[in-house]
Amino acid sequence: MSSRTMSGRRHGAARTPLSGGRVLAVAGRVVALALIVFFAVGPVLWMVLSSFRPADELFRSDPTLVPSSLTTEWYAEVFDSEALRWFANSLVVAVCTTTVSLIVGTAAGYAVTRFTFPGRRILLACLGVAYLFPAILLLVPLYLVLVTLGLVGGLAGIVIAHLTVTLPLTTWLMKSFVEAVPRELEEAARVDGLGYLGSFIRVTLPLLRTGLATTAMFSFILSWDEFLLASVVSQGDSMTAPVGMAGLVTSFDIRWGAIMALSTLVTVPVVVLFLVLQRYFEKGLTAGGVKG
Structure with a gap:
């Protein structure tokens, strides 16, 4: 086996832990970014969806993100x-x-x-x-x-x-x-x-x-x-x-x-x-x- 091949294998083995560390770093950034987006956009999304919820769904003990039906009665009340x-x-x-x-x-x-x-x-x-x-x-x-x-x-x-x-x-x-x-x-x-x-x-x-x-x-x-x-x-x-x-x-x-x-x-x-x-x-x- 040539010295060049063995050197390449040694370099490849040395890069493996670094590649795994990079994957973990990227995964950590993605998770952190997802959490930031969730806490920043989540309340706004809930507000927008709740503005279209019927009255009986606003006070449910087991609320859902997407309302079962949409209504514009709250916007009508606001504009009135x-x-x-x-x-x-x-x-x-x-x-x-x-x-x-x-x-x-x-x-x-x-x-x-x-x-x-x-x-x-x-x-x-x-x-x-x-x-x-x-x-x-x-x-x-x-x-x-x-x-x-x-x-x-x-x-x-x-x-x-x-x-x-x-x-x-x-x-x-x-x-x-x-x-x-x-x-x-x-x-x-x-x-x-x-x-x-x-x-x-x-x-x-x-x-x-x-x-x-x-x-x-x-x-x-x-x-x-x-x-x-x-x-x-x-x-x-x-x-x-x-x-x-x-x-x-x-x-x-x-x-x-x-x-x-x-x-x-x-x-x-x-x-x-x-x-x-x-x-x-x-x-x-x-x-x-x-x-x-």
Whole structure:
């Protein structure tokens, strides 16, 4: 037997345990991924299917994943209520909150990154400290301020309340994205005759498309799903969808079917937004972490 053949056998025997280890590693990753998907998608799938279950199947002691029959009575009940108004209010509030957060947050993120001014470090520290305390601590002082301004019970008051949650995050995220843009590009633009504003609009801002899309999605989702502040600030016709959903739970009855239907409808805009901005979101998760 040649030495080459024996060497090949020895190498093959040496690779066998490694191949088995790789198989176990791949199997472990698949199992872990399946568990993550199950716990992430499972409740959503159960919610969607439950929104089509008949009333007698919602409270069975031995529930099944797939309902025996489908019904749209819960969606009819939701649309017979003021759900369309709640959705319109949530959409207006979320869009306005996202727009203001992007404009102010981008400008603030650019300022703290590119300029040195008195109080810069204090501002950066405040942005970090803002998320160390729960939002409920802002509830009383924020409510008193909005009452003084006469904004309680209107959509403008809800937008201001949501900005206290979204604006620090937006500013911090955009600061990271601005840091990823080389200063040399702006300096070259200013050498060509553009000022600070011109170089920002023509050079930096187009390079922030990924960051703007990612930050917009975070801001929209935070505002769309926010309940605590909106439940206190909104009144009557200004209720948002999460606040209206809470109204389906009373001391005498809990409309589980309607809650599942409304929850499914509330989830749809977020899913659509994520599908539209998915490629920007995937790039933004890595691009924003280059610096800062």
